[in-house]
Amino acid sequence: MLDREAVTKFLSGENIRCSDVTEVTNKICDMKKDGYSALQVLADFDYTISHCRFEKERMSSSFGALERYSGMSEEFRAKTRALYDHFYPQEVDPNIPAEEKIGLMTEWFTKSAGCIISEGVSKETVKNAADTSKVKLRGKFDVFAESLQKEEVPLLVFSAGVGQIIERVFATAKISMNNVKIIANMLEFNSEDNAVQFHPPLITTGNKSKVAAEEKEYFNSHIDRVNSILLGDNVEDIQMAACVRNYSKNILTVGFLNDRVEDRLDLYKSKFDVVILNDPDFTDIIQLFESLQ
Numbered sequence: 001m002l003d004r005e006a007v008t009k010f011l012s013g014e015n016i017r018c019s020d021v022t023e024v025t026n027k028i029c030d031m032k033k034d035g036y037s038a039l040q041v042l043a044d045f046d047y048t049i050s051h052c053r054f055e056k057e058r059m060s061s062s063f064g065a066l067e068r069y070s071g072m073s074e075e076f077r078a079k080t081r082a083l084y085d086h087f088y089p090q091e092v093d094p095n096i097p098a099e100e101k102i103g104l105m106t107e108w109f110t111k112s113a114g115c116i117i118s119e120g121v122s123k124e125t126v127k128n129a130a131d132t133s134k135v136k137l138r139g140k141f142d143v144f145a146e147s148l149q150k151e152e153v154p155l156l157v158f159s160a161g162v163g164q165i166i167e168r169v170f171a172t173a174k175i176s177m178n179n180v181k182i183i184a185n186m187l188e189f190n191s192e193d194n195a196v197q198f199h200p201p202l203i204t205t206g207n208k209s210k211v212a213a214e215e216k217e218y219f220n221s222h223i224d225r226v227n228s229i230l231l232g233d234n235v236e237d238i239q240m241a242a243c244v245r246n247y248s249k250n251i252l253t254v255g256f257l258n259d260r261v262e263d264r265l266d267l268y269k270s271k272f273d274v275v276i277l278n279d280p281d282f283t284d285i286i287q288l289f290e291s292l293q
Helices: 004-011 021-034 062-067 074-091 098-119 123-132 141-150 163-172 208-213 216-221 235-243 261-271 283-291
Strands: 039-043 155-162 180-185 187-189 195-198 227-232 250-256 274-276
Touching: 004 021, 004 283, 021 227, 021 250, 021 283, 062 074, 062 098, 062 123, 062 155, 062 163, 074 098, 098 195, 098 235, 123 163, 141 283, 155 163, 155 208, 155 235, 163 180, 208 235, 227 235, 227 283, 235 250, 235 261, 250 261, 250 283, 261 274
Parallel strands: 039 155, 039 227, 155 180, 227 250, 250 274
Antiparallel strands: 187 195
């Protein structure tokens, strides 16, 4: 039997906030009864698996890896920087209604994707952008990924970022892909290895539930995985649960709150079972995973 005091201690950790300790403790205890064979992990990438800041320096998203790459034209970098400066404050503004925000994020992603295609980036450019970027995996994510592989727990990385950047970051960090599937915005290239489009539909922070609905084969193959841990950094990431909700016993949602913490903490606590502050490494997630053993 899981030590409930240990779970309470975990939920009382320095970086942890939880609005209903009793309910979440009961959920974790119920998940433990089923073991790892009934577990799957659904995770966003940008600023969830990767750091938002590291040593007080702002890190890049997977889109940002291309947008800030020195090999891109000055015009491209100026345009994408202007888009970031305009839209990012709106992304983290808790006062903008959800539907309005989804529209704004769709506009941002569409314009950013258009800039990348207009630039005609090559496969080599994407590789170099990833290798020189400030996309940084959270510390101990590799340990967590290795534990998932060892226990044969599937990991779905569901991202509105650039798929090839994520793949390259994982490859460089030697993250095994044996139990990992990535759903993200994948660039498609012509015979000259230049990008011509993102594979449709373009994934944004606001349409993950619709995209998930098209991934029936993946979710049907894991229908015996009745317990899920969902990791995200935006409240919209909870949409990732749309296609597991019908067959799930428990979905434990964990939100990394990286920016405007005071403004958004109450919102995150109302949406996520567990909220993680201070942009830490994966120690808390590993502790959670090991508590289910």
